[in-house]
Amino acid sequence: MSGHSGTYRLYHYWRSSSSWRVRLALHQKGIPYEPVPVSLLDGTSESPAHLERNPAGFVPVLEIPGQEPRRLTESLAILLYLEDSHPGTQRLLPEDPYLKARCWALAETINAGIQPIQNLPVLHRHSSDSEEQKAWAKHFIRKGLEVYETLCAPIRDRFSVGDQPTLADFCLSPQLYNADRFQVDWSDLPHLVAIEKACRELPAWNESHPDRFKPHDFKG
Template sequence: MILHDYWRSSAAYRVRIGLNLKGLAYTSVSHDLTMNEQRDPAYLAKAPQGLVPALEVGGRVLVQSVAILEWLDETYPNPPFLPVDADGRAAVRAMALVIAADIHPVNNLRIANALRSDFGADGATVVAWMQRWMTAGFDALEAMVARDGGDFSYGDAPGLADILLVPQWYNAERYRLDTTPWPRLAAVVDRARALPAFAAAAPERQREAD
């Protein structure tokens, strides 16, 4: 497996966690997003959106982090990322989508760059923008984890929701968001970060890290 990666990409961070949890070996190929290396024609031929992550496996190139994670879970079912029951799977997917559909799309590097270049936003404005959408998402997730969580976001084993939560929490810390309003999420993140699969995937552990 070849993971097209960038050390500080939260979407790539998710896939690193997923691969580690499944115990799968992979080779990382870094594309520096700050240098627009993901726009190289050779990479665009593999991943037409020019985004990371992409996972090359078995002659195919899989894109979009959640799709990759679900493929991993279907192909390598143990340990599972999703509960066995339909209600549980819906609950976990809803948590994951709060991050993947509602927080991350308006917080990624492309959006931050557009705010600066197209709308004249200064650094403080960009930080306020990031914090606004993370706060809204974390407010909802705190209530969802309070309802369905245990040691982790859903139950007592790490799963899809945690794989997305930990990288988003990393982003919150980068943008100096006060996370004290979400103690349940903080406890889940602490437990997850203590696991080797999560720890090894952390941005600061990647060889390209600044």
């Protein structure tokens, strides 16, 4: 039971890896939602309307319908909310406390250890030279993926933690998409290669893929 009537609204950007984490969870859990695009490139994310939704100017933001709509920022907090508010749906966290914490650690390896360092505002602050921005991003993405590879080794099966997808996978796969954008080679990390293969076989992966949300007039 979600405890409300109406449809969730997800403020997101098609190519944002943090947004894709939430789309993955919504599709995997079969929760209907209305996607609302917020461009990170044309100033929309810094508009007063969006800053009211999220003072960081970031996506995703999940709006919970109701008489007074409530909003959530931070993708991991959103995933936790969806997990706790929809108990009858596919679980994204293991029940075992140790594995649950290991799963969260994998998610944070990406959420705290990689994504913020390769986020656009950090790249722009680091350098105005696009090659230098790319080199910076590649360095931290590769290092973080190596950490993930080592951390998941003893607990993985088809997915990062056992044989069911968890929120760790829903952080990993979008980060691998970013790794490809920055031309980071991860083909020598066998656990990641196998887990990504399993993720791509999930219907939710295809349904939530960035290409499905790409604006028709996008050039770049």
